[in-house]
Amino acid sequence: MQLTLIALVENKPGVLNRVASLFRRRNFNIESLNVGRTEKADISRMTIVLENGNVDARKVEANLYKLVNVIDVQDVTNQPAVTRDLALIKVSATSEQRAEIANLASIFRARIVDVAPDSVIVEITGTEDKIEGLVELLSPLGILEMVRTGQVAMMRGSASGVRYAPGANGSKDLEKVTN
Amino acid sequence: MTKKTGAEILWECLVREGVEVVFGLPGGAIMPVYDAMLYYPIHHVLVRHEQGAAHMADGYARASGKVGVAMATSGPGATNLVTGIATAMMDSSPIVCITGQVHAHLIGGDAFQETDVTGITLPITKHNFLVTRAEEVADVVREAFYIARSGRPGPVLIDICKNAQVEEVEYSYPEEVSLPGYLPPTHAPMEDLKRAAELIEQSERPVILAGHGVMMSDAMEALSVFATKTQTPVAMTLLGLGSFPASDPLNLGMMGMHGEAYCNLAIQNADLLLAFGMRFDDRVTANLRTYAPRARKIHIEIDPSEVHKNVEVDVPLVGDLNTVLTDLIPLVDEYDHEEWRSEIEEWRGESQARDIMTWPDDGKLYTAHAIRDLWEVTNGEAIITTGVGQHQMWAAQYYHFEKPNRMITSGGAGTMGFGLPATIGAWFAKPDEEVWLVDGDGSFQMTQAELSTAMQEGANIKIAIMNNRFLGMVRQWQEFFFESRYSGTPLSCPDFVMIAEAHGIPARKVTEPGEVLPAIEFARQTDGPVVIEFQVEKEEAVYPMVPTGADLDKMIRRPIRNEPTAAD
Numbered sequence: 001m002q003l004t005l006i007a008l009v010e011n012k013p014g015v016l017n018r019v020a021s022l023f024r025r026r027n028f029n030i031e032s033l034n035v036g037r038t039e040k041a042d043i044s045r046m047t048i049v050l051e052n053g054n055v056d057a058r059k060v061e062a063n064l065y066k067l068v069n070v071i072d073v074q075d076v077t078n079q080p081a082v083t084r085d086l087a088l089i090k091v092s093a094t095s096e097q098r099a100e101i102a103n104l105a106s107i108f109r110a111r112i113v114d115v116a117p118d119s120v121i122v123e124i125t126g127t128e129d130k131i132e133g134l135v136e137l138l139s140p141l142g143i144l145e146m147v148r149t150g151q152v153a154m155m156r157g158s159a160s161g162v163r164y165a166p167g168a169n170g171s172k173d174l175e176k177v178t179n
Numbered sequence: 180m181t182k183k184t185g186a187e188i189l190w191e192c193l194v195r196e197g198v199e200v201v202f203g204l205p206g207g208a209i210m211p212v213y214d215a216m217l218y219y220p221i222h223h224v225l226v227r228h229e230q231g232a233a234h235m236a237d238g239y240a241r242a243s244g245k246v247g248v249a250m251a252t253s254g255p256g257a258t259n260l261v262t263g264i265a266t267a268m269m270d271s272s273p274i275v276c277i278t279g280q281v282h283a284h285l286i287g288g289d290a291f292q293e294t295d296v297t298g299i300t301l302p303i304t305k306h307n308f309l310v311t312r313a314e315e316v317a318d319v320v321r322e323a324f325y326i327a328r329s330g331r332p333g334p335v336l337i338d339i340c341k342n343a344q345v346e347e348v349e350y351s352y353p354e355e356v357s358l359p360g361y362l363p364p365t366h367a368p369m370e371d372l373k374r375a376a377e378l379i380e381q382s383e384r385p386v387i388l389a390g391h392g393v394m395m396s397d398a399m400e401a402l403s404v405f406a407t408k409t410q411t412p413v414a415m416t417l418l419g420l421g422s423f424p425a426s427d428p429l430n431l432g433m434m435g436m437h438g439e440a441y442c443n444l445a446i447q448n449a450d451l452l453l454a455f456g457m458r459f460d461d462r463v464t465a466n467l468r469t470y471a472p473r474a475r476k477i478h479i480e481i482d483p484s485e486v487h488k489n490v491e492v493d494v495p496l497v498g499d500l501n502t503v504l505t506d507l508i509p510l511v512d513e514y515d516h517e518e519w520r521s522e523i524e525e526w527r528g529e530s531q532a533r534d535i536m537t538w539p540d541d542g543k544l545y546t547a548h549a550i551r552d553l554w555e556v557t558n559g560e561a562i563i564t565t566g567v568g569q570h571q572m573w574a575a576q577y578y579h580f581e582k583p584n585r586m587i588t589s590g591g592a593g594t595m596g597f598g599l600p601a602t603i604g605a606w607f608a609k610p611d612e613e614v615w616l617v618d619g620d621g622s623f624q625m626t627q628a629e630l631s632t633a634m635q636e637g638a639n640i641k642i643a644i645m646n647n648r649f650l651g652m653v654r655q656w657q658e659f660f661f662e663s664r665y666s667g668t669p670l671s672c673p674d675f676v677m678i679a680e681a682h683g684i685p686a687r688k689v690t691e692p693g694e695v696l697p698a699i700e701f702a703r704q705t706d707g708p709v710v711i712e713f714q715v716e717k718e719e720a721v722y723p724m725v726p727t728g729a730d731l732d733k734m735i736r737r738p739i740r741n742e743p744t745a746a747d
Contacts, residue, residue, distance in 0.1 A: 009360070010359065010360060013309075014297070014309070017298075017301065018301060021301050021302055022302075025302050058487070059484070059487070059488075062482075062483040062484035062486070063484045065360075065483060065484070066305075066482070066484055067306075067360070068305075068306045068326060068358060068360055068361045069360050070360045071359050071360040165483040165497070
């Protein structure tokens with residue numbers, strides 16, 4: 001079981017370090033952590049996936065709010081959210097094997113983005129399960145390299161994820177920051 | 180708008196924040212700031228080691244309720260602050276530490292006296308800032324003070340690059356702070372308050388656990404009103420001492436590892452715990468699995484991350500304690516709890532019969548006796564600072580505080596050496612009050628160098644060193660849990676009277692009980708710093724004691740050796 005949280009943070013130097021340091025200090029295990037820009041120049045967005053070992057989302061949220069630069073935290077675990085991971089997979093491929101790989105890729109709606117004499121790079125976007133599925137099928141051919149971005153997540157429609165912290169919730173004035 | 184250097188802007192902003200005194204030690208990377216200091220109405224206290232500066236700022240903050248300020252140069256100056264910052268962090272003490280940093284363009288190049296101070300202090304500050312341009316100084320200082328003193332207070336560090344100190348920029352004081360991610364909670368929701376009132380109504384054996392938060396939130400009056408209205412006994416944490424008057428019949432004194440037996444028994448037998456501004460530290464809960472097994476719990480706490488952290492509670496009320504309590508009081512009825520209180524009184528009587536104070540005079544000098552005398556002479560109204568160890572626990576047990584913000588001690592971090600510098604800081608906060616340091620020989624020697632700071636400043640502080648020639652608390656653990664193998668705990672001490680006199684500080688040595696009161700009187704009659712060395716019993720132990728990991732009511736009790744008294 002994993003926890004997936006979205007955090008909006010101020011786009012300032014060192015904020016990623018603060019979040020990482022917090023997780024290390026409180027012994028939260030990060031499965032993946034993705035940071036990127038948002039529609040607002042002064043706000044970055046993190047999608048944090050944690051191993052749900054000894055920690056619940058409420059505790060993670062409360063600790064994140066202790067960081068001055070964290071503006072909003074939502075728990076999107078088991079919520080109607082779109083989650084996506086992107087992987088580049090370099091597969092060993094002779095010219096005869098390329099057709100098979102192309103075939104597999106098209107079944108998974110993946111794309112071949114580079115072809116070399118003895119390898120191809122497959123790009124796939126999707127849920128973790130989907131990527132794991134393709135990786136499993138490509139493995140017998142010989143995966144030379146793989147890189148994954150970690151999950152990004154967004155709630156569907158106008159719903160938001162779960163916000164727990166009693167008190168901190170209402171006082172995080174999201175409107176004021178994002179407008 | 181006028182042009183000013185970053186250093187000038189820094190001092191302008193400190194003056195605007197109401198800063199009257201700064202504790203520090205100059206060096207290369209902070210010299211422009213020190214140069215500009217001469218033109219501003221802020222007193223600088225030159226410390227002998229930067230750890231002392233952080234502890235002084237901390238002691239100042241705890242005694243005054245205002246933000247304390249420490250200053251140091253880059254590199255070793257800044258790293259010397261670290262223990263003091265961690266101490267302030269653990270005890271939620273509002274201090275602002277200002278450190279010099281090398282030129283912004285040199286950062287990362289391992290320049291002389293460059294250290295990644297914001298990196299080092301990241302986990303031990305509430306927040307920290309690296310200032311690389313003079314334009315940032317005013318906003319950062321404003322934000323730093325706001326963060327340090329609001330919400331759950333804590334230390335904030337500002338690391339200012341040398342170029343940002345000397346650059347000239349247009350200056351105007353920022354009227355507002357912009358911290359979109361920082362808005363501490365205030366009120367708890369009404370539905371939760373009503374739920375808490377229900378639990379209070381259903382309770383027959385309630386106990387209040389009053390912590391440091393009571394004083395940080397200025398909730399002493401609300402606590403008193405609540406406790407009196409509901410006739411609920413009040414147990415206090417070490418840092419909560421003074422939040423409720425010791426002389427009140429509802430007072431149970433200190434809880435936890437060295438708390439009174441009747442206090443811990445009350446907690447273990449309670450059916451409702453009302454935790455006010457405390458965090459269920461392991462030193463007060465002992466074994467978590469057996470902690471207050473029949474009690475439901477209401478937790479009023481400003482930091483959401485403390486809720487359910489160590490102890491699952493039934494009703495968390497996240498908000499400012501004074502605000503929440505004030506909202507809660509009208510929702511609760513008056514109660515009597517007479518049966519419960521008389522049960523506790525029986526336990527109290529049994530505890531008092533074992534108390535060291537009932538011992539017949541055997542001619543020996545005990546720390547507890549000396550502290551009791553000090554308490555009586557000062558009417559329980561002095562500011563008492565301590566180091567860490569046995570003397571600290573005896574001070575907590577035998578100095579009965581009537582008023583808040585008078586017990587100044589390192590609780591969460593347990594920092595030996597905190598005492599002397601914190602005393603100097605407290606005196607700067609309250610120069611007209613009687614300020615006593617109760618220290619141990621081990622703790623005192625850690626920051627003894629600040630004696631010369633006390634002398635230079637003419638600080639009217641009284642220093643009582645309880646010299647048992649041991650690192651006493653560790654020795655006690657060795658006696659109890661390591662078959663009296665005294666590894667690394669016997670301590671050779673200098674003659675503290677001579678040490679004091681070398682500083683031009685009057686001093687006395689006390690070796691027997693009859694000399695205690697005259698020595699205290701001598702200290703009180705003498706202006707300026709005074710040192711009294713008490714040569715106390717070497718192997719006395721602090722009782723009662725809950726061994727680490729044991730249940731809170733499984734205390735090692737004081738062996739009964741006194742004559743029968745009226746309490747029996």
